[in-house]
Amino acid sequence: MKPAAFAYAKARSLDDAIRLLGQHDGEAKLLAGGQSLIATLNMRLSHPTLLVDINGVPGLAGISVKNGMVEIGAMTRHVALERSAEIAKHAPLIARAMPHIAHPAIRNRGTIGGSLSYADPAAELPACLVALDGEMDIVGVSGKRTVRAGDFFQGLFETALGPYEVLSAVRVPAAMPDTRVGFAELARRHGDYALVGLAAVAKANGAGLSDVRLVYFGVGETPVRAKAAEAALAKGSVDDAVKALDFEPAGDLHASPEVKKHLAGVLLRRVAKQLTGQA
Numbered sequence: 001m002k003p004a005a006f007a008y009a010k011a012r013s014l015d016d017a018i019r020l021l022g023q024h025d026g027e028a029k030l031l032a033g034g035q036s037l038i039a040t041l042n043m044r045l046s047h048p049t050l051l052v053d054i055n056g057v058p059g060l061a062g063i064s065v066k067n068g069m070v071e072i073g074a075m076t077r078h079v080a081l082e083r084s085a086e087i088a089k090h091a092p093l094i095a096r097a098m099p100h101i102a103h104p105a106i107r108n109r110g111t112i113g114g115s116l117s118y119a120d121p122a123a124e125l126p127a128c129l130v131a132l133d134g135e136m137d138i139v140g141v142s143g144k145r146t147v148r149a150g151d152f153f154q155g156l157f158e159t160a161l162g163p164y165e166v167l168s169a170v171r172v173p174a175a176m177p178d179t180r181v182g183f184a185e186l187a188r189r190h191g192d193y194a195l196v197g198l199a200a201v202a203k204a205n206g207a208g209l210s211d212v213r214l215v216y217f218g219v220g221e222t223p224v225r226a227k228a229a230e231a232a233l234a235k236g237s238v239d240d241a242v243k244a245l246d247f248e249p250a251g252d253l254h255a256s257p258e259v260k261k262h263l264a265g266v267l268l269r270r271v272a273k274q275l276t277g278q279a
């Protein structure tokens with residue numbers, strides 16, 4: 001199918017993008033990498049009257065490390081994250097997740113801001129941001145506000161972003177020497193969205209772990225934290241952690257709720273080994 005007719009404007013600045021969004025009564029959409037948006041237009045799942053292209057907006061892409069935080073501009077492409085030495089060193093969870101996101105051609109165009117704003121419940125980056133307790137900078141007509149990742153994802157493809165707002169950057173705490181990360185997912189084919197996935201962060205505490213954060217994707221409408229399992233893993237028992245998985249995943253075309261729940265346990269055992277250095 002072909003998309004419904006739409007107008008196109010290339011924003012020259014962030015202010016320009018916000019002004020253009022405001023002119024179309026909530027019917028305008030930002031165009032970042034286009035890897036999700038263009039597919040939804042072509043399938044006529046979305047009918048914006050205007051696409052506001054933010055690819056030429058200065059200052060929206062880039063990776064920097066300051067004040068113990070890694071800041072990533074919203075227009076930073078997946079491929080840049082995948083190849084960045086700074087991400088590998090300071091945000092190793094994101095580095096581990098990147099090769100699982102789609103295919104190289106899609107990673108060449110797709111952006112972190114697009115992925116987080118789209119908020120697909122089976123996507124890797126939203127879960128990573130929640131596991132890392134990251135924060136999002138959102139810019140709109142009344143200025144900038146910052147939202148914790150845990151509050152950003154509000155429902156199925158729904159975020160804290162208003163219709164006239166732009167996600168400009170995200171920040172995650174830079175890894176410390178005692179930071180441990182784990183990441184695993186199961187997909188039908190490499191590069192597909194995950195059936196079930198798990199992003200995890202913890203602190204090494206002697207032979208054990210503390211401050212464990214386990215965030216699943218592909219099991220609910222948003223990234224899902226498994227808090228009871230986090231507590232059990234911090235006490236040292238992987239078996240108890242698997243037993244404590246208390247969410248009830250919805251089934252989809254690819255897997256029943258029971259299969260997803262089983263796979264969540266399998267992933268937890270794999271990720272626990274990564275966190276404790278036994279993988």
Ligand SMILES: Cc1cc2nc3c(=O)[nH]c(=O)nc-3n(C[C@H](O)[C@H](O)[C@H](O)COP(=O)(O)OP(=O)(O)OC[C@H]3O[C@@H](n4cnc5c(N)ncnc54)[C@H](O)[C@@H]3O)c2cc1C
Pocket residue numbers: 029030031032033034035036037038039074075100101102103106109110111112113114115116117118122123124125161165166167168191192193194
């Ligand atoms: C075949 C295929 C397989 C894929 N597999 C995976 C996968 O396994 N895992 C995965 O995570 N993703 C996957 N993707 C999606 C890919 O990661 C996309 O790049 C990403 O979801 C959207 O990023 P984008 O920059 O292309 O955003 P776009 O498609 O341009 O935009 C997506 C949405 O976000 C909005 N938006 C974009 N940027 C901003 C911003 N800065 N502020 C506010 N709103 C914004 C847009 O208006 C639009 O509504 C796949 C895509 C394809 C086509």
